[in-house]
Amino acid sequence: MLDLSQRxxxxxxxxxxxxxxxxxxxxxxxxxxxxxxxxxxxxFAQIAHSRLYxxxxxxxxxxxxxxxxxxxxxxxxxxxxxxxxxxxxTLLDGEGTARNICIYSSYALVPYIVQLYVNVGLSHILIQxxxxxxxAVSIIGTGWSVILMFSAIRSVHQYSAAKTxxxxxxxxxxMLIMLFLLVLFLSLIQQMWIFLSTIYTxxxxxxxx
Amino acid sequence: xxxxxxxxLSFGMSLILAGASLTSAAASAGNGETYNYDVWGEAIPxxxxxxxxxxxxxxxxxxxxxxxxSDIFFDxxxxxxxxDSKNDRIVVTDSGLTHSQGVYDRFIMPDGSRTKLKTPKGxxxxxxxxxxxxxxxxxxxxxxxxxxxxxxxxxxxPGSEMYTAPTFKPQRVLADKAGNIxxxxxxITTGAAMxxxxxxxxxxxxxNRVQPTAEIIGSFIRRLFMTEEKKxxxxxxxxxxxxxxxxxxxxxxxCTASSTQKTDTVKKLNAAGKNIFxxxxxxxxxxxxxxxxxxxxxxxxxxxxxxxSADGCINCxxxxxxxxxxxxxxxxxxxxxxxxSDQLGGFTSAAAVESCGNCLYVADSVKDTxxxxxxxxxxxxxxxxxxxxxxxxxxxALEPWYEVLRxxxxxxxxxxxxxxxxxxxxxxxxxxxxxxxxxSPEIYNKAFEGxxxxxxxxxxxxxxxxLTGASAAAVLLHRRKKRRISRKEK
Numbered sequence: 001m002l003d004l005s006q007r008x009x010x011x012x013x014x015x016x017x018x019x020x021x022x023x024x025x026x027x028x029x030x031x032x033x034x035x036x037x038x039x040x041x042x043x044f045a046q047i048a049h050s051r052l053y054x055x056x057x058x059x060x061x062x063x064x065x066x067x068x069x070x071x072x073x074x075x076x077x078x079x080x081x082x083x084x085x086x087x088x089x090t091l092l093d094g095e096g097t098a099r100n101i102c103i104y105s106s107y108a109l110v111p112y113i114v115q116l117y118v119n120v121g122l123s124h125i126l127i128q129x130x131x132x133x134x135x136a137v138s139i140i141g142t143g144w145s146v147i148l149m150f151s152a153i154r155s156v157h158q159y160s161a162a163k164t165x166x167x168x169x170x171x172x173x174x175m176l177i178m179l180f181l182l183v184l185f186l187s188l189i190q191q192m193w194i195f196l197s198t199i200y201t202x203x204x205x206x207x208x209x
Numbered sequence: 210x211x212x213x214x215x216x217x218l219s220f221g222m223s224l225i226l227a228g229a230s231l232t233s234a235a236a237s238a239g240n241g242e243t244y245n246y247d248v249w250g251e252a253i254p255x256x257x258x259x260x261x262x263x264x265x266x267x268x269x270x271x272x273x274x275x276x277x278x279s280d281i282f283f284d285x286x287x288x289x290x291x292x293d294s295k296n297d298r299i300v301v302t303d304s305g306l307t308h309s310q311g312v313y314d315r316f317i318m319p320d321g322s323r324t325k326l327k328t329p330k331g332x333x334x335x336x337x338x339x340x341x342x343x344x345x346x347x348x349x350x351x352x353x354x355x356x357x358x359x360x361x362x363x364x365x366x367p368g369s370e371m372y373t374a375p376t377f378k379p380q381r382v383l384a385d386k387a388g389n390i391x392x393x394x395x396x397i398t399t400g401a402a403m404x405x406x407x408x409x410x411x412x413x414x415x416x417n418r419v420q421p422t423a424e425i426i427g428s429f430i431r432r433l434f435m436t437e438e439k440k441x442x443x444x445x446x447x448x449x450x451x452x453x454x455x456x457x458x459x460x461x462x463x464c465t466a467s468s469t470q471k472t473d474t475v476k477k478l479n480a481a482g483k484n485i486f487x488x489x490x491x492x493x494x495x496x497x498x499x500x501x502x503x504x505x506x507x508x509x510x511x512x513x514x515x516x517x518s519a520d521g522c523i524n525c526x527x528x529x530x531x532x533x534x535x536x537x538x539x540x541x542x543x544x545x546x547x548x549x550s551d552q553l554g555g556f557t558s559a560a561a562v563e564s565c566g567n568c569l570y571v572a573d574s575v576k577d578t579x580x581x582x583x584x585x586x587x588x589x590x591x592x593x594x595x596x597x598x599x600x601x602x603x604x605x606a607l608e609p610w611y612e613v614l615r616x617x618x619x620x621x622x623x624x625x626x627x628x629x630x631x632x633x634x635x636x637x638x639x640x641x642x643x644x645x646x647x648x649s650p651e652i653y654n655k656a657f658e659g660x661x662x663x664x665x666x667x668x669x670x671x672x673x674x675x676l677t678g679a680s681a682a683a684v685l686l687h688r689r690k691k692r693r694i695s696r697k698e699k
Contacts (some may be wrong), residue, residue: 054657055641055644055645055650055653055657056650056653056654056657057650058650059248059648059650063249063251125661127654127657127658127661128650128654
C-alpha cells in the first residue's frame with residue numbers, strides 16, 4: 001500500500017489534509033528537491049501575482065521592478081518559518097527534523113501557490129464585476145494551505161491539536177524576532193560600511209594630493 | 210525622491226540656460242523644458258503649455274513704475290485692474306498691456322468729501338453691478354465705487370458681536386451675482402468675511418478645517434483632562450486663514466498659502482460654504498516638493514493666488530516655486546509654468562495670477578512687473594481637447610487628443626481621452642492600449658469587457674470545440690491511466 005513516487009506524494013499530501021502527512025511520515029517520504037522547487041514556484045507566483053495581473057484589477061504597485069521584496073516574501077519568510085519552527089519545537093519536544101519541517105511546510109503551501117497562478121490567469125479573463133470568483137479561488141486556496149500547514153506541523157512533530165496551535169503561535173513570534181534582528185543587523189552593517197567607505201574616501205583624497 | 214529632485218534640478222538648469230536665449234525661445238513656441246506628472250506621480254519632461262512672452266512694467270504702459278503690485282483683475286470688458294499697493298493706486302490698462310486707461314487713487318465720498326487709497330491690496334470689478342471693489346488695506350476698509358470714482362459704499366470694521374478680531378485688514382475682495390461682498394482679511398482664520406450688498410456684516414464664509422495631525426489629536430485628548438485655566442493658556446489649534454479667492458459663477462474658489470497645511474489648500478465652495486473638493490483626494494502644487502540644499506528649505510507649495518479662467522481652468526500660483534499650476538475644472542493637472550528666477554518667466558515674489566483669452570498674467574510684487582505668458586500650440590490643443598472631453602464630447606475630442614499626443618506622447622490626460630473616445634466608438638482593443646498607458650483600470654475594465662464579448666462572439670465555435678476536445682482528451686487519458694494501473698496490479 002502507498003507505494004508512491006515522490007511526485008505522487010505531493011499530490012497525496014495535498015488532497016488528504018487529515019492523514020496525508022501522517023502517511024508521509026510513516027513511509028519516511030518527501031523530497032527536499034521538490035520542496036525547493038515549490039518555494040521557487042512560490043517566488044515566481046508572487047512576482048506573477050503583482051506584475052502580470054490583469055490591468056482591469058489595478059495597476060502594478062511599483063513603476064520599476066525590484067526583486068528584493070519578492071525574495072523576502074518567498075525565500076526569507078519561508079526560511080524564517082522553518083528555522084523558527086525548528087528552534088521552537090526542539091524545545092517543545094517536537095520530533096521533526098529541520099529537513100522534515102522544510103519538506104512538510106513547503107508541501108502544505110502548494111494550494112496557496114496554485115491559487116496565485118490560477119488567479120493570475122483568471123485576472124486576464126474576468127472583469128471587475130466578476131472578481132468574486134477570484135476571491136473565492138483565493139479564499140479556498142489560502143484556507144486549504146492553512147489547514148494543510150496545521151496538519152503538517154502536527155504530523156511532523158507528533159503534537160496534539162492544542163500544542164500545534166501553541167507551537168505555530170510561538171513560531172510566528174520567533175519569526176518576528178528573527179526578522180527584527182535581521183533588520184537591525186543589516187542597518188548596523190550599513191552603518192559600518194558607510195564608516196569604512198568614508199575613511200577610504202578620505203584617505204584616497206589625501207594621498208592623491 | 211532623488212530622481213525627482215534631479216529631474217527638477219536639471220529642469221531648473223535648463224530653464225536658466227534657455228533663459229539666456231529667451232527671445233529666440235519665445236519665438237520658437239513650445240520648446241521650453243517643462244515638466245508634468247506621469248501616472249505614477251513622478252515628474253517627467255513635458256511640452257510647455259505656456260511660454261513667457263514679455264514682462265510689462267508700469268512705465269511701459271505710461272503710468273509710472275509700479276511699486277509692489279499685489280493684485281490684478283480682468284473685468285468683463287478685458288480691462289486689467291492692477292492694485293499698485295505701495296503707490297496707493299489702482300491702475301487700469303487694456304488686455305494687451307499697451308497703455309494706461311486710467312489711474313484710480315482718490316474717490317469722492319457720498320457726502321462730497323474726497324478720500325485717498327492707502328496700500329490697496331486687492332481689487333475686483335463686478336460685471337453685474339459694474340462697481341469697483343477695493344480692499345483698501347491700510348485704511349482698514351473696503352471701498353465700493355463706480356468707475357466715475359463715486360464711492361457707493363464704505364465697509365469698515367464691523368461692530369457686530371460675531372466679529373471678534375481686533376483688526377480689519379482687507380487683502381482680497383470679490384462680489385457675487387447678488388452683490389454680496391466677500392473679503393479676505395489678514396490674520397483671520399475663520400474664513401472670508403461676508404457682507405450684504407448694503408454693507409452689513411453677515412458672518413464668515415468658507416473657513417479651513419484643522420488638519421488632524423498626530424500632534425493635534427494628542428493635544429485634543431490631553432485637553433479633555435485640563436482645567437479651563439490651563440486650557441486658556443495653551444496655544445489654540447486654529448486652521449490657516451485663506452489667502453486668496455476667485456469666483457466663477459456660483460462657486461468661490463479659495464486658496465491657502467501655508468507651508469505646513471496639506472488639506473484645504475485649494476477649495477471649491479458652493480453657496481452654502483461647503484467644499485466640493487473635500488471628498489476627492491486632491492493635492493495641489495508639486496507632488497514631492499524639491500529640497501533646496503543651498504538654503505536648506507523644503508520648497509513646499511504655498512498657493513498664494515487662485516484664478517478661474519473663462520473656460521473653467523483653475524490657475525494656482527505657487528509662491529515658493531514661482532510656478533503656476535493649471536488644472537482643469539475636474540482638478541486634473543494640465544500644465545506647470547513659471548519658475549523662481551530673475552529671467553523673463555521667472556518670479557521673485559509672485560503675487561497674483563489672472564488669465565484673459567489665451568494668455569496668463571502674473572504680477573510680481575518685487576520685480577514690479579506683470580509677466581505675460583502666451584499659450585503655445587500644444588497648450589491650445591490640450592485646452593481644446595480637454596474642454597470637449599470634460600463636456601462629454603469624447604469622440605469629438607479624439608482628434609485633438611491625437612494632436613496632443615503628437616506633441617507629447619507622455620501626456621497622461623491625452624491617453625485617457627483617447628481611451629475614453631475609442632471605448633465610446635467601440636474600438637475596444639485600442640481603448641485597452643491607451644487605458645493602460647493612461648493608468649486607468651476603470652476604462653480598461655470597460656474596454657476589456659467589450660473586447661471579451663466580441664472575442665467570444667467571433668470565436669464561439671473554436672472555443673467550444675477546444676473546450677470539448679480538451680475535456681475529451683482529459684477523460685481519455687484518465688481512463689487509459691486507470692487501465693494501466695489495474696493491469697499492473699494484476
